[in-house]
Amino acid sequence: MSVGHTGITSQVSPPAPVGPCGEGDCGIRDVLDRIGDRWTVLVLVELSKGVRRFRELQRAIPGISQRMLTLTTRRLCRDGLVERTAYPTIPPQVDYRLTAVGRSLADTVFGLADWSAAHKDTIAAARQRWDAEHPSGQPD
Amino acid sequence: MSVGHTGITSQVSPPAPVGPCGEGDCGIRDVLDRIGDRWTVLVLVELSKGVRRFRELQRAIPGISQRMLTLTTRRLCRDGLVERTAYPTIPPQVDYRLTAVGRSLADTVFGLADWSAAHKDTIAAARQRWDAEHPSGQPD
DNA sequence: CTGTATCCCTCTGGATACTG
């Protein structure tokens, strides 16, 4: 074989000593499918402060619509992360509280919050630098 | 005041002893906006195993399209989580590797993976139970 | 108060084709 390329392409991909989890995905996508949406973590965080009623949650989480709060709490209930208690009063009253599993998830999520707090400045700086060096428009 | 309700509604919302972070959101949404999409964590996980070329990443992450891999890696670069090295060879070669900050994020994300592994069965069970008790259709 | 039901719009991301 003669020229045309540098030979670098003949390297395949040798090292690859796998990370903490054996292969590709681990179960990370599972968690993210559960908390990656716009509202779930906010509900989790609010409920980590104590029992909340429907309306209290809505007031505590500024932009959330009635519809999304209903959907979000229901999904959390379905997964056993939140417990719902309805009192047959008039007007009706419904309490939401974290289950043990839900609390453990909330704690894990706070790990992300810690990371965010620790690195948000660094990231903001990197982003500014990148944007300055790439005036060619939008990042997407 | 006479009847009409049970009096329960007069309770406002007394306790609320705030969680780990002072108020509402913390920076959790920041992180989730960064990793909550379909592909970012998968790229992070793959890169946590070592340096990877564009094509290697694509092969390692089954469903990802060329377009999404480009967008995902670029966003990671922009935030300083991934470093891109391009060699002006023919055909071109580009390496991606985690920065120190990127590695710390990957580590944090693995915390989610641990949680997922520890609770996936419990959650699957809760979900099955809920679906059995609510035959009325879809959860959304 | 606690939901449910509709409508509708945006944004993400997949498929495909093309360039250097």
Place this chain on the structure above:
DNA sequence: CAGTATCCAGAGGGATACAG
């Protein structure tokens, strides 16, 4: 190989009205 450009479908989620 690495990346860009275009088109397009579907999910997520907001606004609103209605119900128990």
